[in-house]
Amino acid sequence: MKLFPMPSNATSRRVPDSGAARPARVALVGAGPGTRDLITLRGAQRLQDADVIFYDRLIDPDLLDLARRDAKRVYVGKAPGCHSWSQEKINAFLVAAAKRGERVVRLKCGDPGVFARGAEEAEALQAEGIEVEIVPGVTAASAAAAATGTFLTKRGRNDTLVLTTAHKADHSTPPDWVQLMASGARVAVYMGVSKARDIVDLLESAGLAHRTVVDIVSHAETRRQKTAQCCALELVDVIADRKISNPAILFFSLGENSECTFLSEQPPALVTMA
C-alpha cells in the first residue's frame, strides 16, 4: 500500500523493488514523539516497505501497525538508562539484516539527528559499505510544546532555543547554557528529570533560580502525558510530588518578573490527558 506518490526528488533516491543489485541499505526513521500519527508520510512509507524494523522502548505499539503484517518487528529496548541491547549489538544486527538484502528500518524516537545516537549507527553501517538514509522526524521539544499549546520561540522575546540533554556521554557538568537563558533563550533539557537537582544548583549558583520558570512535559502526546509549570526553586519537589518521570522535557526560561511570585499564590498547574 502506497500512501501517496513520492515527489520526484525522493523517488530518485528510492530503492528499486527487486533485483540482486539492490544495495544494502538502512533507513534511520524518526518516529516523532511515538504517537502513530506524528510520524511523517515518508517515515510511514518506509515502515510499509520494511522487511524488518528495529524499534526503541518509547515507540507507541500502534505506530508499528503501519508496517506490513509480515514484517519482522525487533524490540531493542533502547532508552537512556535502560538499554536492553547495547549500541554495539544494535549496530551488528542492523548490518547483518542489511547484508541479507532485507529492507531495514531503524525506527527512532523523535528526530534521528537529535540525541538519538544516530551518528553511531550510521558510522557503523557506512563502515560496512551500507547506505544510510535519514528520514527526519518531529523532535520531542516540538511535540511537547505543541501538546501544551505553547511555542518554542517567540519573536522579540525568545529568539534562541537551546536543546540539550541531561544524559551526556561523559557525565560532566552541563554546558553553560545559563548565560544564553539569561539573555532570552529558551532551554529544553531532554531526559532532564533525573538531573533536576544538578540543573537547579547550576541556576542557583548563577543567582537565577528564583526567577527561572520551568515548564515540564512528560510522556508528550500519550495518555500518560503530564504537564506542570513551576519556579526552578520548586522543581525537585514538583517532580517528586507529581511523580513525573522520563521521557520528559524540562523547558527553562527567565520569568518576566524579578521573582516567580505567581508560585506562592497558586499551586503549580498540573494537567493530565488521562
Place this chain on the structure above:
Amino acid sequence: MKLFPMPSNATSRRVPDSGAARPARVALVGAGPGTRDLITLRGAQRLQDADVIFYDRLIDPDLLDLARRDAKRVYVGKAPGCHSWSQEKINAFLVAAAKRGERVVRLKCGDPGVFARGAEEAEALQAEGIEVEIVPGVTAASAAAAATGTFLTKRGRNDTLVLTTAHKADHSTPPDWVQLMASGARVAVYMGVSKARDIVDLLESAGLAHRTVVDIVSHAETRRQKTAQCCALELVDVIADRKISNPAILFFSLGENSECTFLSEQPPALVTMA
C-alpha cells in the same frame, strides 16, 4: 478520505464533522521543510479536513494537493524579508474564516513552534475566543541535517544544539551563542545567509573564526537544494560564489583541529540535487 484511524488521545480533541455547536477553531500545522512527504500524518489529515488553507511562500505546491479539491487555498506569501501580507492581515483573515465556521488550517513551514511567529497568530485567535490546535512539524534544522546525511548532535562531541535566527524582531546583535559553540555545541542559524558577515565578525572577535566549520544547506529537500562546507573565514565568499540564498540553515561548530586546514587543500564541497 481518512489516512488512518486517529489515536484516542487525538480523537478526543477532534472537531465534530457537523452541528452548529462546533467551536471556531484553527489548526496551526507544521508542514516540515515543504516537501510533500515530510508533513506528519496528522498534518496531512488536517489538510484533508480543511475548508480553507492559508499557506506560506516556502510551501511546495505539491503539498497542497493533499487537501480536498474544493478547499480554498490562500497564499499569504509570508517569508522573512518578503511579507506579501502583514502579520495583522493574516491574523484577521484567520479569525474571520474561523468565525464563519470554516475548518481553517494555517500551514507553516517547519514546526509552528520554531521561528514561525505561531505565538502571534495563536494569541490573536485566542483573544477572539477561537480554539487553536498546534500540529508539530519537522523543523528546518532537522530536515537540513537529514538531507545531507548528518546529525545535529553527536554523543560525546556535540551534546547541545542551539537554534537561532538571523532575523530578529529588534535587529540587535545575535545572542552570544559563541561561548556555547566553543564548549561543544552545534549552532544552527535559520535564515542566516544575509547576516553571514555579522556572524563571522562575531566569531572573529572571539578568536574562533579560523577554526569554526560551517555547513550550509539551502532549500533543503527541494530540487534547488545546495550544500557546502567551509571555514567561517570563507563563508561570505562561498555564499556569493555559489549563489546560496535563503531559505538556508548555517550550521556552526568548532573544528577538531586548531585551524580549518582542510580548506586550503581542497575547494569547499558543493553538492546539488538538481
